[in-house]
Amino acid sequence: MVALTDISKTYNDGGTLAVDRVSFSVEKGELFGLIGPDGAGKTSIFRVLTTLLLPDGGSATVNGLDVVKDYKAIRSQVGYMPGKFSLYQDLSVEENLNFFATIFGTTIAENYDLIKEIYVQIEPFKTRRAGKLSGGMKQKLALCCALIHRPTVLFLDEPTTGVDTVSRKEFWEMLKRLKQQGITILVSTPYMDEATLCERIALIQKGRIMSIDTPANITKRYPEKLYAIKAENMSKLLHDLRQYEAIKSCNAFGEYHHIAFKDDSDGESEKLLGYLETKGHQNLEIQPTTPTIEDCFIDLMEGN
Ligand SMILES: Nc1ncnc2c1ncn2[C@@H]1O[C@H](COP(=O)(O)OP(=O)(O)OP(=O)(O)O)[C@@H](O)[C@H]1O
Numbered sequence: 001m002v003a004l005t006d007i008s009k010t011y012n013d014g015g016t017l018a019v020d021r022v023s024f025s026v027e028k029g030e031l032f033g034l035i036g037p038d039g040a041g042k043t044s045i046f047r048v049l050t051t052l053l054l055p056d057g058g059s060a061t062v063n064g065l066d067v068v069k070d071y072k073a074i075r076s077q078v079g080y081m082p083g084k085f086s087l088y089q090d091l092s093v094e095e096n097l098n099f100f101a102t103i104f105g106t107t108i109a110e111n112y113d114l115i116k117e118i119y120v121q122i123e124p125f126k127t128r129r130a131g132k133l134s135g136g137m138k139q140k141l142a143l144c145c146a147l148i149h150r151p152t153v154l155f156l157d158e159p160t161t162g163v164d165t166v167s168r169k170e171f172w173e174m175l176k177r178l179k180q181q182g183i184t185i186l187v188s189t190p191y192m193d194e195a196t197l198c199e200r201i202a203l204i205q206k207g208r209i210m211s212i213d214t215p216a217n218i219t220k221r222y223p224e225k226l227y228a229i230k231a232e233n234m235s236k237l238l239h240d241l242r243q244y245e246a247i248k249s250c251n252a253f254g255e256y257h258h259i260a261f262k263d264d265s266d267g268e269s270e271k272l273l274g275y276l277e278t279k280g281h282q283n284l285e286i287q288p289t290t291p292t293i294e295d296c297f298i299d300l301m302e303g304n
Pocket of ligand 1: 011012016017037039041042043045083158
């Protein structure tokens with residue numbers, strides 16, 4: 001449904017390499033996530049695929065159509081929700097939706113079944129100006145506008161950035177139901193915890209794809225045995241762990257720090273506890289833990 005081959009994009013006369021020979025493909029009906037921090041190149045990739053930006057190199061197709069040659073046809077077949085809220089702030093909820101339906105030569109009534117479940121949540125505010133909606137409401141309106149012409153592929157650029165936890169959860173539920181209707185969905189996010197909600201993900205950093213697979217396969221490939229460790233003074237613990245020669249990686253991770261040893265064959269965790277006790281740490285706790293996508297991302301980043 002979507003295929004990229006060696007897509008590159010630079011800015012500032014080639015001075016900024018935003019996308020570096022990126023290749024991947026997305027199957028029909030898949031929920032695919034592009035996961036990476038700010039500046040990784042996610043928006044640039046989405047703008048190439050939605051025909052809003054010309055790539056410097058490589059080729060890409062959406063629904064079998066070329067993003068450069070067939071841009072007009074692609075525009076009528078895809079839905080795009082940009083990262084920055086870009087609806088008309090001075091138009092009401094209903095006026096915005098009507099506007100997008102009209103420019104795609106359709107009506108709200110014609111496609112109401114597709115947006116109904118999302119639209120009913122903002123309908124009580126249909127006369128309110130879009131600029132006066134809450135973050136979660138704006139997001140729902142933007143999604144309705146992106147869907148109103150019944151696209152076959154939906155591109156959602158960081159749809160949950162700046163949205164509260166409850167609305168984020170609701171949003172992912174909505175995506176699952178849209179997927180069930182056969183829509184192919186590409187979603188980008190800087191939140192690593194959202195990666196597990198996608199069927200397949202690409203981890204991207206500095207314009208390069210570091211790994212593409214199902215979230216489960218990516219975490220399975222984490223190369224080391226990982227431990228979660230905590231103590232009373234977590235910042236001193238982080239400092240002391242980073243001084244310890246046998247540690248390969250050490251990162252703060254909520255309530256715990258996650259660590260991996262360079263060579264874990266010979267009771268390394270006991271030796272470490274001994275060392276930390278000599279450093280005066282109290283209430284030390286260490287246990288094996290399962291790697292998350294964030295652990296994998298950091299590991300891949302450090303190896304690249
Ligand atoms: N119009 C532009 N002019 C110059 N540099 C740009 C432009 N757009 C993006 N960049 C640079 O290209 C790189 C990739 O940016 P891009 O917006 O594609 O990444 P992103 O992963 O979507 O991050 P963000 O969430 O910050 O938008 C960054 O270094 C960014 O500063």
